[in-house]
Structure formats: C-alpha cells, structure tokens
Amino acid sequence: MAMTTIREELKQKKPFTRKSEEAFVSLLRTAELARRLIDGVIEAEGGITGQQYNVLRILRGAGEKGLPTLDIVDRLVEETPGITRLIDRLEAKELVTRERCKTDRRQVFCRITRAGLSLLDKLDEPLAHAQDAALATLKKKDVAQLLELLDRTRNGVYKTKESQS
Amino acid sequence: MAMTTIREELKQKKPFTRKSEEAFVSLLRTAELARRLIDGVIEAEGGITGQQYNVLRILRGAGEKGLPTLDIVDRLVEETPGITRLIDRLEAKELVTRERCKTDRRQVFCRITRAGLSLLDKLDEPLAHAQDAALATLKKKDVAQLLELLDRTRNGVYKTKESQS
DNA sequence: GGAATATAGTTGACTAATCAACTATTGATC
C-alpha cells in the first residue's frame, strides 16, 4: 500500500483550506512517526528512552569535563523541565555520574560513564541503518533541500513566538 | 539573532557525520518547536491541549453521526493509547458527548457538542494567523516542496518500520 | 560588607502517557 499525502493518511474527506495548516500537520505527523521509529530502535537495542539517549549523546560530545545540568537542556532536541529526574534515571542505571562543581557550588557537572559510552556504541549502527533506510528514497539534493526548508521553518516559528510576547 | 542550522542551534561542536541523522534531528526539532507554538495558542485561547483540539477537529469533520472511539485514534496526528481518558476529559468539559451504538453495542460513538464547535470557531483565526506567520518566509513553491519531501519521508519511515517486523 | 537580585538545581503536587490485563459484545466455525 502506498500512503502518500497527509490528507489520505489521516482519512480526511475535505482538502486542507490553508497550505500552511497542511504543512504544520504534515510536519508534526512526519516527525511523530520518525520519533517512534528511532525511539523503537533505541528502546529495543538499548533499553532506554529517546530522551535519555539524547542526553547521553550530549554528554559524549561534552567529553571528560562533562556539562552542568541545565546546559544539557539547551542542547536537547526536545526541551524538558524534568531534566533533574531524567538524569536521576540515567544515574540509577549507572550511565552517567554527577559531581558538584568546586568553584561554583551551585552547578552540578554531569558526565557519561564507560557503560554509557559503550551503550551508545552499541546503538550507533542500528540507528544509522534505520535513518539511512528511512531516507533512502530521497536523493542527496532532496535531503539538502529538506534541511534548508526545515531551517527556514524553524526561524519562522521563532520569529512568530517572539512577536507574541 | 539569526539561528540557522540545526548544528548551531543545538551548540554542536562537530558537524553531523551523516546527513540522514542531521535530517532526523532537524525534523524532530522543528516539529517540536512548531508543536509548542501551536499548543501555546490553543492553550491560551481555548484552555485545552493540542491533543484535545485535534480530537475536536476530527469530530467536527465527522459531523452529526460522530465517530467510534478507536476510529478517532487513526485520524490523530499523534496517536495515543490514552484515547479513553482523553475523551473523558473532553466530556467532563462538555465539549463532546458519548453514546453506545445500538446496532453494535461494543462501539461508543463520540460527537462534538455545540460548545465544542464554538470553541473551535474561536481558535480558527488565531491558529491560522500563527501558522501563516510561521511560514511567511516560505514561498508557495517552497511550501509545496516541503510537503512533498515530508510525504516521501513518511513513506520511507513506514517502509523501514515494516521491514523491521 | 550587607541587602537585593540572579543563577543552578531540586522537590512536591498534579496531569498526562504507556503498557498490560480485563470486560463485553460480535463474528466465525464446526
């Protein structure tokens, strides 16, 4: 079966009256499916959630010295106010460690553990495979185009948000 | 300030090694921001969540006879197993009614109320405004292109999911 | 150097999402 347009997929009788609405719905729907695909792989292979994986990736990128708790939030794909408890869970699984900073005792530095790193290693290949497969029908040029359009969309969303406050 | 690429936005030091990963991250991030923008408008103007709004829209489209509970799930932008309690909340707010079907007593038909319809009416304009504003920098052709690329991405995700099972 | 303010993070209360197990009803099969 070949599902194509967002309208067919959501079984809508009438076409969208506004293209901007159609674009929003399609964007949200596509991202939701992509997220479930990725989270499924992460859960199956690593036993952690997508958010937890995202934190581990950020901490891998941060290296030896780690990162203060709230700096992690800024780098998350999906921001959350529940960062403390998210990291609690990662600490319980011994995938990260926390240590209060000596020069500024308000800050708590988070670091990824050896076990965390090897969990990420284990996930690299299956994730790459799923992502490549999902975008296999898009040519290089198409992916570049998609990236550019998404960049512009984000900037538009930011501007709209600013103009509201 | 002009945030542009996803890499800058998430403060990544190194560029993505795979374009497919970059596309996934950008897609998820962009959709997340779009969702928060839309949900913010819906919450501010209507006092309901984005999911609840989505259900009301579906029931408006279904018309007089309403729709069985589980048929709503298939039409949701973001599927949820919590449909029963989602509709419980809408019923508590008197935005929908439920009635057991007489010919098949397993099914429960959900219908939008007068109050539900007028809440949707109230939201139409501010939502259209926000969506149009967010995509204002994209030309007609760009939006069409974005829609097409998202359609193809969804199909790729579906195929990948199938091949996993 | 002491009061006011800002920053970093945690906690509690509440709401919502998820998964599995369950009830009720209908349809299929022999």
Next chain:
DNA sequence: GATCAATAGTTGATTAGTCAACTATATTCC
C-alpha cells in the same frame, strides 16, 4: 448453537512530563 477467536473499549499500575515553590550559592551595587 456452542465454542473459539476477533473487536471495541475500559481500567489499573507504572512511568514520565509539567508547573510552581523552594534551597543553596553567587553576583551586583550601594
């Protein structure tokens, strides 16, 4: 027409997300 399986929806238990209030530490500025 009794049994077995399928469908429609609900409920309970667990986990996770959200918002506001709070503690502790650091900075500012008179």
